[in-house]
Amino acid sequence: MLNDKEWKLFDRMLRNAVVYLMTDGWPSKNIDERIADQLYSMWLKETHYEWESSGYRDRDPMWNALGTTLTQRYGAKGAKARMIVLSLRLECRSRREGQARSGKPNA
Secondary structure, X not given: OOOHHHHHHHHHHHHHHXXXXXXXXXXXXXXXXXXXXXXXXXXXXXXXXXXHHHOOOOOHHHHHHHHHHHHHHHHHHXXXXXXXXXXXXXXXXXXXXXXXXXXXXXX
16 A cells, blocks of 8 residues: 555656656557557466466566567657556556456465
8 A cells, every 4th residue: 555655656657647648649659558458468478377376466577578668669758658657557457357466476
């Protein structure tokens, strides 16, 4: 659970990311979402056995792949804004689909 200071930081980062992306209308949004979706699908496949045995999936490989891919395409600043928005989207999606949950492995 985030404390008040962490929530304020998260809120500021999210707002800044959205403002950055909306400044030019985020013309690459559909492409960026497809990239994120492809990496998400790969992550599900690669962590299938981990999930079955422990009910846990390590998110770091997905975030690292997404960050690396976006940095190569947009540079550090453009990648950071996209990473914030897309990471939140993927985290919500994975929980909604029952593909991830918070906490540590059971095993």
